Amino acid sequence: xxxxxxxxxxxxxxxxxxxxxxxxxxxxxxxxxxxxxxxxxxxxxxxxxxxxxxxxxxxxxxxxxxxxxxxxxxxxxxxxxxxxxxxxxxxxxxxxxxxxxxxxxxxxxxxxxxxxxxxxxxxxxxxxxxxxxxxxxxxxxxxxxxxxxxxxxxxxxxxxxxxxxxxxxxxxxxxxxxxxxxxxxxxxxxxxxxxxxxxxxxxxxxxxxxxxxxxxxxxxxxxxxxxxxxxxxxxxxxxxxxxxxxxxxxxxxxxxxxxxxxxxxxxxxxxxxxxxxxxxxxxxxxxxxxxxxxxxxxxxxxxxxxxxxxxxxxxxxxxxxxxxxxxxxxxxxxxxxxxxxxxxxxxxxxxxxxxxxxxx
Amino acid sequence: xxxxxxxxxxxxxxxxxxxxxxxxxxxxxxxxxxxxxxxxxxxxxxxxxxxxxxxxxxxxxxxxxxxxxxxxxxxxxxxxxxxxxxxxxxxxxxxxxxxxxxxxxxxxxxxxxxxxxxxxxxxxxxxxxxxxxxxxxxxxxxxxxxxxxxxxxxxxxxxxxxxxxxxxxxxxxxxxxxxxxxxxxxxxxxxxxxxxxxxxxxxxxxxxxxxxxxxxxxxxxxxxxxxxxxxxxxxxxxxxxxxxxxxxxxxxxxxxxxxxxxxxxxxxxxxxxxxxxxxxxxxxxxxxxxxxxxxxxxxxxxxxxxxxxxxxxxxxxxxxxxxxxxxxxxxxxxx
Numbered sequence: 001x002x003x004x005x006x007x008x009x010x011x012x013x014x015x016x017x018x019x020x021x022x023x024x025x026x027x028x029x030x031x032x033x034x035x036x037x038x039x040x041x042x043x044x045x046x047x048x049x050x051x052x053x054x055x056x057x058x059x060x061x062x063x064x065x066x067x068x069x070x071x072x073x074x075x076x077x078x079x080x081x082x083x084x085x086x087x088x089x090x091x092x093x094x095x096x097x098x099x100x101x102x103x104x105x106x107x108x109x110x111x112x113x114x115x116x117x118x119x120x121x122x123x124x125x126x127x128x129x130x131x132x133x134x135x136x137x138x139x140x141x142x143x144x145x146x147x148x149x150x151x152x153x154x155x156x157x158x159x160x161x162x163x164x165x166x167x168x169x170x171x172x173x174x175x176x177x178x179x180x181x182x183x184x185x186x187x188x189x190x191x192x193x194x195x196x197x198x199x200x201x202x203x204x205x206x207x208x209x210x211x212x213x214x215x216x217x218x219x220x221x222x223x224x225x226x227x228x229x230x231x232x233x234x235x236x237x238x239x240x241x242x243x244x245x246x247x248x249x250x251x252x253x254x255x256x257x258x259x260x261x262x263x264x265x266x267x268x269x270x271x272x273x274x275x276x277x278x279x280x281x282x283x284x285x286x287x288x289x290x291x292x293x294x295x296x297x298x299x300x301x302x303x304x305x306x307x308x309x310x311x312x313x314x315x316x317x318x319x320x321x322x323x324x325x326x327x328x329x330x331x332x333x334x335x336x337x338x339x340x341x342x343x344x345x346x347x348x349x350x351x352x353x354x355x356x357x358x359x360x
Numbered sequence: 361x362x363x364x365x366x367x368x369x370x371x372x373x374x375x376x377x378x379x380x381x382x383x384x385x386x387x388x389x390x391x392x393x394x395x396x397x398x399x400x401x402x403x404x405x406x407x408x409x410x411x412x413x414x415x416x417x418x419x420x421x422x423x424x425x426x427x428x429x430x431x432x433x434x435x436x437x438x439x440x441x442x443x444x445x446x447x448x449x450x451x452x453x454x455x456x457x458x459x460x461x462x463x464x465x466x467x468x469x470x471x472x473x474x475x476x477x478x479x480x481x482x483x484x485x486x487x488x489x490x491x492x493x494x495x496x497x498x499x500x501x502x503x504x505x506x507x508x509x510x511x512x513x514x515x516x517x518x519x520x521x522x523x524x525x526x527x528x529x530x531x532x533x534x535x536x537x538x539x540x541x542x543x544x545x546x547x548x549x550x551x552x553x554x555x556x557x558x559x560x561x562x563x564x565x566x567x568x569x570x571x572x573x574x575x576x577x578x579x580x581x582x583x584x585x586x587x588x589x590x591x592x593x594x595x596x597x598x599x600x601x602x603x604x605x606x607x608x609x610x611x612x613x614x615x616x617x618x619x620x621x622x623x624x625x626x627x628x629x630x631x632x633x634x635x636x637x638x639x640x641x642x643x644x645x646x647x648x649x650x651x652x653x654x655x656x657x658x659x660x661x662x663x664x665x666x667x668x669x670x671x672x673x674x675x676x677x678x679x680x681x682x683x684x685x686x687x688x689x690x691x692x693x694x695x
Contacts, residue, residue, distance in 0.1 A: 054667050081667040085620040088657060090610060091425045095658040098421030099412055114520030114612040121611075137522070 040103035040305040042073060047298045048096060050080040050089070051109045057271050058290045059109070061339060065291025066107060068341045069298050077298065086111045093119050097126040103305050104128035107297025110135040113187075120148045129305050131297035142319040146311050149300050152293070155322040155356060156188050159286040160195020160242070162327045163265035165202070166284035167238045170263035174205035175237035178228050180221050180250060181213040182242040189216075192242045192267060209235060214246045221249025229257050238263040244273035244285055251281055269328055269336060277333045287326045291341045296323075296351060303348035317358035324354040394685040395632045395648035402655050402677070410663035416539065424541035426654035428453075428602040428609075431547050432621060433628035433646040434554065435598025438591040440629055443571040443638030444497030446592065448486060448504035449599045450622035452479055454615055455512040456603030461521035461613025469528045476600035482508070483596015487589035497592075505622075512615035520614040529608030543605045550601065551643045554594065558643075563587070571638030627678050628653045633685030640690040652681060 049066035051059040063079045070077040080096075082089040089111050096104070106128055110116040116136045123130040124147045133152045136142075142151050167177060179196055182189030193211075200208055209232050214221035221241065229236065239254075239262060241247035247266030254262050260281075266273055269287035276282035303309035328336050344350060390397075407414040432449050439446040460475040467474055482504075490500045523529070534542045558564050566587045569577035578584050602621075607613045632649030634641025656677060660670045 078664065079667070080661050086610075086614070086617065087606070087620050091654075091658045092661055094421050094425055095418065095662050098417045099415070099662070112520065112614075114522070114610065114614055117522075117612070118610050 039307065042302075042306050043075070044103045045073075045075060045302055045305050046100070046104045047075055047077045047302070048080060048104065048106045049077050049108075049294055049298065050082065050092065050106065052082060052084040052111065054079070054081050058268065061290040062109070062294035065294030065341050066298050067294075068291065069295035069302075069346050072343055072346060073302060082111070084111060086115050089115060090118055093122055097122050097128060101126040101128040105298055105301030105305055106130050107294065107301065108132050113137045116140065120145055123147050129301035131300050133293055133297060136320070143316055149304055149311060149314065150297075150318065151320040151359075152296065152323050153321075153359060154288050154325050156191025157195040157198065158322075158356075159267050159325055160192035161199045162195070162286055162325075163267060163284050164196045164199025164240060166327060166329060167240055167263055167265045168199065168203040168206045170265075170283045171206070171237040173203060176207045176209040176232065176235040177238040177240055178209050178225075178232065178236055179211035180224060180239065180241040180246045181211060182216045182246070184213050189213075189242055196240055206238075214241075214249065216243050216245060218245040218249040218252075221246035222253050225250040225253035226256070229253060229259070236262055238283075239265070241266045244268040244270045247282060247285070248272055248276065251276060271337075274328065274333055274337050277328060277330055278337065280330060284327060284329045287328055287336055287339075288323070289326065289339065291339050292345060292354070293323075295341050295346050296354075299346035299348075300351050303351060308348040309351075314352075318352045318355060320359045321352070322356040322359060324356055388687070388689070391633075391685075391687045391689075394687075395645050395652070395681075398631070398681045398684055399648050399652050399655070402652055402659075406655065406659045406663055409665075413659065413663055420535075420539060420541060422654060422658060423544045423651070425658055426650055427541065427543035427547040428605040428618070429621060429624055429628060429654055430544070430647055430650040431550055431598050431602040431605065432618075432625045433632075433650045434547070434551050434643050435595035436625055437629050437632075437634055437641065437643050437646040438554070438567070439497065439588075439595050440634055440636060441567050441571050441638060441641055442588050442591045443574060444490070444588065444591070445626075445636070446483075446486075446501050446595045447498065447622065448501040448508060449595060449625060450618045450620070451505040451508040451512070452482060452596060453599040453603045453606070453618035453621065455479075455482075455508040456600045457607045457613035457617045458512045458516045458521060458615055459613070460604055460607045461523050462515070464523060464525055464528060468525070471528060472604050475604060476597050479600025479603065480593050480597030483599070484589060484593040486596070487592025490592065491585040491588050497588075509615065509619070516613070516615045518615065520612045520617075522612050523607055526608075526611065529604065532605060532608045543608075546601075546605075548647075550598065551647050555643045567591070568639050571635075571640070573639075624653045624657065625650075631678060631681045631685060633682075633687060635686065635691045637691060640687065645685070649681075649685075653678075 047066065047070050049063050051062050054060045054063065066077040080092055082092055106123065108119060108130065110119060110132055113135045114137070116132055117140060119132070120130060124145050127147060130148050131150050131152065136151050142148050179193065181193055200206055210228050212224045212228065214224045225239065239250045241250055241264065244266035247264050250264050263283040265284045267286045269285045273282060273285045277285065304311055345353065403414070432453060436446045436449050456475050456479045459478055460471055463474060464471045486500050486504050489495060490497050532543045532546070536542055536545045558567065566582050569580065569582050570584050570587050574584055603618065606617055610617065628649035629646050630636055631652050632641065632645030634645050656674050660673060665673060
């Protein structure tokens with residue numbers, strides 16, 4: 001072991017050899033450029049859907065919607081998940097873009113705002129067709145890129161207001177409510193609470209007794225609600241929660257306190273919340289329609305890849321837009337317990353039909 | 361696997377159990393190349409699953425992806441060789457991405473060196489706490505992990521910081537000789553330089569002695585404390601360099617960016633065949649281990665393994681790889 005061992009020598013040799021060949025280049029050799037827009041035969045299109053986790057019912061439903069669209073056009077979808085790990089998401093995308101990208105269509109849920117830009121730049125360089133949903137830094141413009149076809153998200157102010165109004169109606173238009181806020185530095189939490197404030201203005205007899213954050217968490221919501229129930233007692237007629245998990249936590253606290261006269265609303269339409277609405281313990285929630293989200297991103301990419309739609313023809317307000325969301329109450333909960341996609345939504349001249357306007 | 365099998369090669373009966381003397385036998389040669397064999401076998405399996413995987417572009421992307429993990433694992437390997445463990449590397453790396461993104465507008469190209477130096481200094485502090493206060497490295501770095509995560513969250517306002525000026529790190533996204541990603545080239549250079557320094561100085565025997573038996577090393581006059589502090593310093597500096605690579609790839613620094621790389625880095629070290637108990641192993645083994653782990657992370661989903669099976673396969677392959685690569689003739693106690 002006195003002399004340099006073979007492995008070390010091999011590594012050093014390799015390094016020196018590479019250094020000798022130095023001549024740095026911007027791109028890896030053999031890297032293919034983008035495809036001619038719209039040059040793909042329908043059977044050559046590769047469809048990829050990527051979400052955080054299949055154990056999350058909403059995201060699993062998203063991928064199922066992608067499968068439904070793929071079946072509609074006679075293809076199959078690659079289902080990718082990254083366990084809510086930003087690094088893993090980037091690694092998967094990099095690897096995906098190193099393959100055949102000529103007719104690659106990606107419908108991606110970025111883990112956070114900061115994860116969107118590297119994905120977009122990668123897709124732009126590789127010539128893959130990309131649609132993103134939910135997360136995008138506000139100062140990045142979709143129109144600056146021609147492979148980033150569209151970004152879809154939902155108007156949190158609107159959903160916060162919808163459930164606020166539903167709550168006001170459920171308590172007869174007057175009385176005290178409490179609000180459970182989400183993680184305070186997220187756009188979703190801020191927007192949804194702004195929606196509640198708008199709803200309160202429209203319903204002057206509804207009084208916001210207290211508002212606390214429970215960080216979108218069921219457990220924290222349970223604890224916070226218990227405290228607030230003790231503090232305000234019977235004055236509380238309704239609970240507004242910024243997502244369903246917190247609403248379900250609040251329901252558990254109400255059950256423990258033996259209260260069944262309090263209306264509870266949330267957002268997201270998770271299965272437990274739908275069950276609660278079905279049996280009358282919860283008042284309302286809002287659905288973004290996960291299966292539609294899974295299909296629509298692939299549909300937009302497919303239409304552009306096959307030439308039925310051209311990027312230049314997509315109006316600027318359809319490049320980054322709010323999609324329609326649905327208020328679910330006891331009246332219509334049956335329509336949402338087993339969501340299905342409508343093939344007509346994915347026709348190329350119909351893909352932007354759910355737009356509620358451009359993201360301002 | 362709880363009982364180690366101590367078998368002496370028949371051709372080498374006089375050897376001490378824990379020390380190899382004389383020329384290695386054929387079997388020992390095979391064992392020492394096991395990490396590379398595991399790597400090739402995995403690559404072959406992925407290629408069979410999806411023939412498109414074995415293309416030059418795909419491999420280039422995989423080695424580029426592996427660069428931060430290689431650097432992280434290389435630094436931590438030194439600590440493991442000394443018989444310790446550094447659990448703070450991932451959190452320190454995340455913190456360093458935040459440092460890098462925050463300082464870049466003021467310091468420009470110098471930021472890379474400053475971020476690496478800062479991370480190295482933080483590593484040194486942990487090393488000093490470990491040897492002076494005589495706290496186990498596991499505990500010191502567990503505390504460090506928690507502190508670094510919290511500091512990163514506080515100074516970044518719990519959100520990502522965009523890297524607007526890309527000139528300082530643009531060179532990391534170039535390709536050497538057209539094919540080899542610069543970030544991986546830098547990672548190779550780090551492994552080679554550290555290995556070379558260790559080989560050419562008495563450090564090799566210092567590190568091994570400390571790892572195999574610290575008390576014996578002290579009696580023999582080895583500067584155990586200095587060696588350990590140095591190992592933690594290098595580990596910290598490597599976390600800083602990995603942070604520069606991650607920030608240049610994601611165009612941002614974020615307080616949680618590298619947190620999920622801790623277990624892959626530890627997996628890379630053990631898959632390479634470095635004994636987690638210290639003494640036996642090397643940096644080049646961790647290089648091979650990091651490539652195996654990267655191939656598993658990116659390869660399995662890309663060739664179409666369903667996500668539930670992906671986790672099962674990942675775990676099974678890691679355990680199998682360690683079973684193959686660990687040279688039990690050099691490790692007497694398996695904890």
